[in-house]
Amino acid sequence: MCCRLPVLLLPGDHVPARFIAIDDHGLETMAKDEDGWCAAIDPLHLRCSIYQDRPAICRQFAMGGRACLDIRARYRDQRQRGIPLTLD
Template sequence: MATWQCIENCGACCHLDPRDRPDLDQYLDPDDLQLYLSLVGEDGWCRNFDPVARRCGIYDDRPWFCRVEAQGYQAMFGIEPAELNDFAIDCCLEQIEGVYGDRSLEALRFQREVGLLT
């Protein structure tokens, strides 16, 4: 069974361009939406993302909506905790493929590390 996990040196989730997420206002309240938008740099990447190290500069203090946790996904998307693993895998893979491509090293590494590839 595939098990979701964040992979190092990826950062695809840090590509926050609101044009890719036109429904942000449907799952973030106005204050969280304002915070989200304040994190987006001119290039569409989070201002806290280090593109050289490919890491979040505020990982331990990142906002709740940047975390893959049952409570947040239930609040944003109505995902039940039992469904979180599969939903997170699908979301991450879609984001990685959108940012880096479906044949990228990041996509292949993610698939291998979560157990989609043997």
């Protein structure tokens, strides 16, 4: 789920250009795919395809840490609630 969060690129990051997007404020961010996942995710193996060159923010995000667990819980809650259906 952390790979669905916005990732701002910092000056020391060396991400391949194909994975860089420019946000509404003109800042470089990690690009997203059509489903909202980080474009660097390898869809067959569900892992980072640029792990050795991943952004500093990704390096600092502790897998299994408080922020990670909170995001996973919110994602799980959203999936369990589903999408409300309204019929006309």
